[in-house]
Amino acid sequence: MAKKEKSVYQETMHLPKTGFPMRAGLSKSEPARLARWNENHLYEQLQKKNEGHEQFVLHDGPPYANGPIHIGHAMNKISKDIIMRYHAMNGYQTPYVPGWDCHGQPIEHKVEEALGTAAFNATPTAKIREMCHEFAVENLDLQREGFKRLGVLGDWDHPYLTLYHEHDAADIEVFKAMFDRGMIYRGRKPVHWCKHCHTALAEAEIEYADEVSPSIFVRFELIDVPDELKAAGVPVDVVIWTTTPWTLPANAGVALLGEADYVAVEAQGRLGIMAKALWEKVFHGVAKLEDARLFTPEGADAPWCAHGEDLVGLTYKQPIFEGVTGRVVTADYVTLEDGTGCVHTAPGHGVDDYYTGVRCDLPIIMPVDDDGRFYVGDTYGTGGPFSGLDTDEANPKIIAWLAERGMLLAEVKINHSYPHCWRCKNPTIFRATDQWFVSMDETGLREQALDQVLNHVTWYPDRAKNRIGAMVEGRPDWCISRQRNWGVPIPSFTCADCGEKVMNDATLDAVIALFKAEGSDAWFTKAPEEYLGDACVCPHCGGHHLKADRDILDVWWDSGVSWKAVCENRPELRYPADLYLEGSDQHRGWFQSSLLTSVGANGVAPYKAVVSQGFTLDGQGRKMSKSLGNVIDPNKVCDEMGADIIRLWVASVDTSTDVAIDHEILARTSDAYRRFRNTFRFLLGELEGQYDAERDHVAFDDLTPLDKIMVARLTQVQAEVDDAYASYEFNRAYRTLYDFVVTELSNVYLDALKDRLYCEREGSLARRSAQTVLAELLSMLLRDLQPILSFTCDEVMAYTPEGIRDGQEYAALLDWYRAPITLEEAAELAPVLDAALELRAVVTKALEDKRSEGAFTKSQEVRVAATVPEASYALLTGDGAPDLAEFFIVSEVELTLGDEVSATVEAARGERCDRCWNYRTSTGAHGAYAHICDRCAEALEA
Ligand SMILES: [Zn+2]
Numbered sequence: 029m030a031k032k033e034k035s036v037y038q039e040t041m042h043l044p045k046t047g048f049p050m051r052a053g054l055s056k057s058e059p060a061r062l063a064r065w066n067e068n069h070l071y072e073q074l075q076k077k078n079e080g081h082e083q084f085v086l087h088d089g090p091p092y093a094n095g096p097i098h099i100g101h102a103m104n105k106i107s108k109d110i111i112m113r114y115h116a117m118n119g120y121q122t123p124y125v126p127g128w129d130c131h132g133q134p135i136e137h138k139v140e141e142a143l144g145t146a147a148f149n150a151t152p153t154a155k156i157r158e159m160c161h162e163f164a165v166e167n168l169d170l171q172r173e174g175f176k177r178l179g180v181l182g183d184w185d186h187p188y189l190t191l192y193h194e195h196d197a198a199d200i201e202v203f204k205a206m207f208d209r210g211m212i213y214r215g216r217k218p219v220h221w222c223k224h225c226h227t228a229l230a231e232a233e234i235e236y237a238d239e240v241s242p243s244i245f246v247r248f249e250l251i252d253v254p255d256e257l258k259a260a261g262v263p264v265d266v267v268i269w270t271t272t273p274w275t276l277p278a279n280a281g282v283a284l285l286g287e288a289d290y291v292a293v294e295a296q297g298r299l300g301i302m303a304k305a306l307w308e309k310v311f312h313g314v315a316k317l318e319d320a321r322l323f324t325p326e327g328a329d330a331p332w333c334a335h336g337e338d339l340v341g342l343t344y345k346q347p348i349f350e351g352v353t354g355r356v357v358t359a360d361y362v363t364l365e366d367g368t369g370c371v372h373t374a375p376g377h378g379v380d381d382y383y384t385g386v387r388c389d390l391p392i393i394m395p396v397d398d399d400g401r402f403y404v405g406d407t408y409g410t411g412g413p414f415s416g417l418d419t420d421e422a423n424p425k426i427i428a429w430l431a432e433r434g435m436l437l438a439e440v441k442i443n444h445s446y447p448h449c450w451r452c453k454n455p456t457i458f459r460a461t462d463q464w465f466v467s468m469d470e471t472g473l474r475e476q477a478l479d480q481v482l483n484h485v486t487w488y489p490d491r492a493k494n495r496i497g498a499m500v501e502g503r504p505d506w507c508i509s510r511q512r513n514w515g516v517p518i519p520s521f522t523c524a525d526c527g528e529k530v531m532n533d534a535t536l537d538a539v540i541a542l543f544k545a546e547g548s549d550a551w552f553t554k555a556p557e558e559y560l561g562d563a564c565v566c567p568h569c570g571g572h573h574l575k576a577d578r579d580i581l582d583v584w585w586d587s588g589v590s591w592k593a594v595c596e597n598r599p600e601l602r603y604p605a606d607l608y609l610e611g612s613d614q615h616r617g618w619f620q621s622s623l624l625t626s627v628g629a630n631g632v633a634p635y636k637a638v639v640s641q642g643f644t645l646d647g648q649g650r651k652m653s654k655s656l657g658n659v660i661d662p663n664k665v666c667d668e669m670g671a672d673i674i675r676l677w678v679a680s681v682d683t684s685t686d687v688a689i690d691h692e693i694l695a696r697t698s699d700a701y702r703r704f705r706n707t708f709r710f711l712l713g714e715l716e717g718q719y720d721a722e723r724d725h726v727a728f729d730d731l732t733p734l735d736k737i738m739v740a741r742l743t744q745v746q747a748e749v750d751d752a753y754a755s756y757e758f759n760r761a762y763r764t765l766y767d768f769v770v771t772e773l774s775n776v777y778l779d780a781l782k783d784r785l786y787c788e789r790e791g792s793l794a795r796r797s798a799q800t801v802l803a804e805l806l807s808m809l810l811r812d813l814q815p816i817l818s819f820t821c822d823e824v825m826a827y828t829p830e831g832i833r834d835g836q837e838y839a840a841l842l843d844w845y846r847a848p849i850t851l852e853e854a855a856e857l858a859p860v861l862d863a864a865l866e867l868r869a870v871v872t873k874a875l876e877d878k879r880s881e882g883a884f885t886k887s888q889e890v891r892v893a894a895t896v897p898e899a900s901y902a903l904l905t906g907d908g909a910p911d912l913a914e915f916f917i918v919s920e921v922e923l924t925l926g927d928e929v930s931a932t933v934e935a936a937r938g939e940r941c942d943r944c945w946n947y948r949t950s951t952g953a954h955g956a957y958a959h960i961c962d963r964c965a966e967a968l969e970a
């Protein structure tokens with residue numbers, strides 16, 4: 029149809045009209061819509077609608093309550109909302125209880141910053157906890173408003189907070205279950221320790237960064253010397269390498285590689301034993317001792333050489349403490365890449381060292397206190413000559429001390445990757461301390477957890493399974509104690525009379541009851557005898573003076589037991605949950621802590637399925653940071669473009685990997701949004717106030733062939749979209765719908781229908797047939813897009829005819845779309861559309877060529893003579909063949925059999941109808957009308 033020129037018959041035509049605005053104005057309309065949802069309790073209505081139906085429980089992973097929402101949060105919550113809206117439309121009961129992680133070091137750190145460290149240290153624990161509590165609640169309010177603005181439906185007035193009393197109690201209930209199964213133990217172990225934050229750190233709290241460290245090569249003098257080396261008549265050493273000189277006071281052994289060759293190097297009037305593969309590098313390269321050479325015993329024809337395992341048991345003088353003996357052992361982690369092949373082993377200061385110490389019965393010495401200072405004293409186990417020094421201060425002093433005694437072979441500086449504290453960014457140290465642990469192997473927790481993740485949980489994407497599997501397989505025992513204030517205490521007591529640790533079912537039950545009633549704050553304000561009752565007794569000495577210990581649980585424990593505190597406790601939820609969805613960093617965080625506590629307490633994973641998502645990066649794949657100026661603030665995008673644009677962006681990206689967002693990407697998303705909006709507007713223009721399902725609906729069998737083909741196509745698209753949502757691949761749903769709307773509907777089908785819609789007689793089968801398909805399309809798009817474009821689809825509802833909106837006011841309450849025919853039926857019709865589209869491509873090309881020659885302006889002015897091969901010919905001339913002239917928007921298509929698909933364009937026969945501007949041989953005088961076609965005459969008479 030022409031746009032500028034107006035038909036004189038325009039008022040007799042059915043031109044589109046709808047109140048649905050072309051301009052979205054989302055940033056203004058969305059808040060008003062939200063207010064309406066809120067006032068009318070949309071979330072509660074949704075729960076009511078599906079009450080008694082099968083549940084679908086997506087358990088929310090609690091974000092940390094320490095700042096406004098960022099785009100990663102937005103992606104997380106929108107993804108969850110998409111899933112829940114989809115399931116709700118499918119009839120599931122979809123309770124969504126959002127949560128917040130409220131305890132932990134980051135919040136305590138903010139409070140410490142606000143107070144200043146000196147004031148913080150002088151403030152009583154109860155007061156600090158009160159301030160932390162306030163901070164958490166303020167921040168979660170901020171986040172809650174941000175999440176609601178994104179259109180996320182949930183029980184926002186009744187979230188779960190890890191600081192609730194019931195959550196505190198659940199922490200201890202799970203602890204007790206695992207304690208009773210023998211999984212929790214107290215052990216001395218090297219843990220990452222931050223001397224600035226005074227706490228043990230979990231692997232997840234460690235960041236690796238480059239650090240310059242002293243790298244020293246040190247001679248440890250042997251006490252017993254291998255016979256063949258005695259003849260040399262000089263002192264014999266084993267040469268070690270270390271980058272942490274401060275750990276030398278805790279040295280207890282030297283580990284060699286059993287199968288490697290070791291040699292003795294003559295230099296500086298001594299022999300030094302070290303790996304054959306490295307001696308030149310060390311003596312010539314690093315120590316610059318040009319004349320160093322291998323020692324050959326007299327009469328031997330080759331330099332002395334021994335396997336590491338042959339040297340096991342040799343003893344040496346501990347480098348710092350006189351009279352203390354160290355011992356040579358072997359270990360399989362020793363490599364011949366760096367150092368000397370002789371590894372300084374301090375079981376109190378390293379994980380590998382610790383296990384070697386336990387295996388070889390070396391003493392586990394740990395002379396460093398919580399502040400990272402050496403204990404004062406002169407015996408092994410204290411700082412000795414370095415008493416009272418900080419580990420960093422001790423490093424150069426120890427090096428000087430070794431040099432003075434002729435033990436320092438060489439010293440250089442190296443730059444290497446070193447563990448740092450995630451909060452204060454300072455380097456951490458390894459320190460064996462008394463901590464509480466969950467044993468991964470003692471009672472088979474690792475094995476059970478692995479079985480659950482590999483065989484009983486579905487992972488999206490599938491590769492996430494291997495990722496968490498590898499992490500569970502390789503992880504050490506879980507250190508669950510922290511030396512902080514803001515958390516749930518580990519429920520242990522110390523007997524003031526005999527020093528015994530006291531923890532048993534009676535004390536645990538009393539603590540659970542206390543936390544249920546008063547929360548974990550009571551631990552810090554009440555004396556144990558006030559709540560322990562008869563349990564306030566030391567089983568060891570019978571004393572009644574118990575002191576509450578001060579360690580708190582790892583914050584991952586808090587969120588990890590939400591399956592208990594929330595899924596199991598809240599009546600609308602269930603355990604195990606159907607789905608957890610979080611970022612891929614939660615493989616070592618929440619996915620894992622939830623798994624270990626649930627398997628530990630009950631033997632089953634807390635989730636049946638897990639969706640793992642990537643991180644949000646900028647358009648160039650960089651992390652977002654204030655300094656780069658590439659931060660996309662979701663609140664701001666809502667204010668400027670609307671939440672539906674962020675929602676559409678989430679749906680458009682492959683969330684299973686890292687995803688990109690910047691202003692350019694958002695602008696493209698906004699363009700895509702307009703395509704969807706315009707399609708809604710077109711559909712509403714033909715249906716609003718015009719289509720009455722009861723009056724106008726045409727049964728599938730009575731549709732025109734072209735309309736049948738479109739219904740078949742729609743059926744296929746719907747199946748694809750349905751499958752994509754069910755597999756949590758929103759971007760596949762988005763892509764499928766976008767391509768359908770843009771390349772099929774807008775560019776082809778909807779254009780072809782305009783003639784019938786505008787010009788056919790009102791109530792005619794041809795027009796009703798077209799309207800029926802448009803109604804199906806609207807019905808489908810409204811439902812398929814509702815999980816994504818939640819605001820816009822809700823807006824569409826007000827203009828949507830009664831019969832296609834389930835009698836609902838809100839789009840969220842719609843039922844999922846069901847296509848009118850089956851996928852099999854659709855498949856039968858697909859070849860006709862394929863053949864028609866194949867021909868259309870050739871016709872379009874021919875039309876373009878002719879039009880550029882100036883042969884015509886509107887395609888209605890021409891007719892097409894086309895040929896197609898036999899198979900297509902049969903399809904395009906058979907019973908199911910569409911009206912090709914209508915489909916291609918030309919006056920006539922003359923189809924003949926040919927070898928290939930071809931098309932030629934000629935002038936149309938007949939004359940132009942003044943009403944519809946189609947060229948028809950029937951055009952002429954019809955009664956009162958001067959120059960119109962048959963079809964239009966009939967329409968006018970009606
Ligand atoms: Zn720190």
Ligand SMILES: [Zn+2]
Pocket residue numbers: 523524525526527528566567568569570571
């Ligand atoms: Zn006692």
Ligand SMILES: [Zn+2]
Pocket residue numbers: 787941942943944945946960961962963964965
């Ligand atoms: Zn006409």
